[in-house]
Amino acid sequence: MAKSTNILEFHRFCLATPATERYRQAIAQVVRPGDVVVDIGAGAGSLSFFACQAGARHVYAIELDESLELGRLLAEQNGFADRVTFLKADARQVELPELGDALITNTLETLGLNGGMLDLVVDARRRLLKQGAAVLPARMGLHLAPVELPEFYGQRIGSWNEPAYGLDLSALHRFAANNMFALKADRAAFLAAPAHAAEVDLSAAQRLDVRGEAAFAVEREGVMHGLAGWFDVSLAPGIGLTNEPGNDTTGYNHAFLPLARPVAVRPGDVVRATLSTFNGAQWRWQVAVERQAAQSPGQPAAPERFDHATLWGFPISKEQLQPAGAGEPA
DSSP: OHHHHHHHHHHHHHHHSHHHHHHHHHHHHHOOTTOEEEEETOTTSHHHHHHHHTTOSEEEEEESSTHHHHHHHHHHHTTOTTTEEEEESOGGGOOOSSOEEEEEEOOEETTEEOTTHHHHHHHHHHHTEEEEEEEESOEEEEEEEEEOOHHHHHHHTGGGGSOBTTBOOGGGHHHHTTSOEEEOOOGGGBSSOOEEEEEEETTTOOOSEEEEEEEEEOOSOEEEEEEEEEEEEEEETTEEEEOOTTSOSSOOOEEEEEEEEEEEEOTTOEEEEEEEEETTTEEEEEEEEEOSSEEETTEEOOOEEEEEEGGGSSOOOHHHHSOTTOOOOO
């Protein structure tokens, strides 16, 4: 019961966000009458139906979970059943009878790249699409800002350093500090102006690793607890989406990338960040805080450095470290 409720509520949320209307407009602009369209992560099929409305001859709607059954029902109800083929499968395992003229996908996350999204797009461009086929979204920018979030940080990370029921829980603090959290960020929490950190060209990318750097000049005194992150995407010329705080067109949350410990900053300090991910599945953020104040005359203060990765966000068991099929040592 809970699972079906979650699926229905998720798709109700998707239909209610401004992002859906932006996708509809972009699909109407990109898809031409007679096109074959591939929809990856089709869910309940709304983007597939928009492609039909735009004149697509046929749509291959690919989805892994049970929400596909909602799509089949809606296709029948709206007269698209003969033009949409629903495939319950991993898109990387699908073989189609014809190549697509366009790829559409709405598998975005708080920091843009949903886990596995880039792999699916790269694979689809190579195997399922015609040369030069349209890809929607076409590009993605990732953005960061240093933030002061004492309450959120205290609840999610700092609380592990507080004993509870006579137990010392501090061993779990380092795992919490290596996780990415979702939250609604407010620009009032920014310690510096945001910056573009990385770019992903979904229409041409061949690699699954993404890396970028950003620098921030601290504008006010405060305590830095981590980085807030968000995305913007280009769907079609003149049509885009972003979950930027204060300019949201998606309804999505933002990402929070914590530091192992809060750092006091003041105007003149510089924060440098390197953001990297492999296929949106694992994320790493490296941060250096460079002080304006000198430790001694003529000697700049040594920067405080942090290195975090979601790979380190949970203990790894001995069974996970041991190769499959390996027995006990002789």
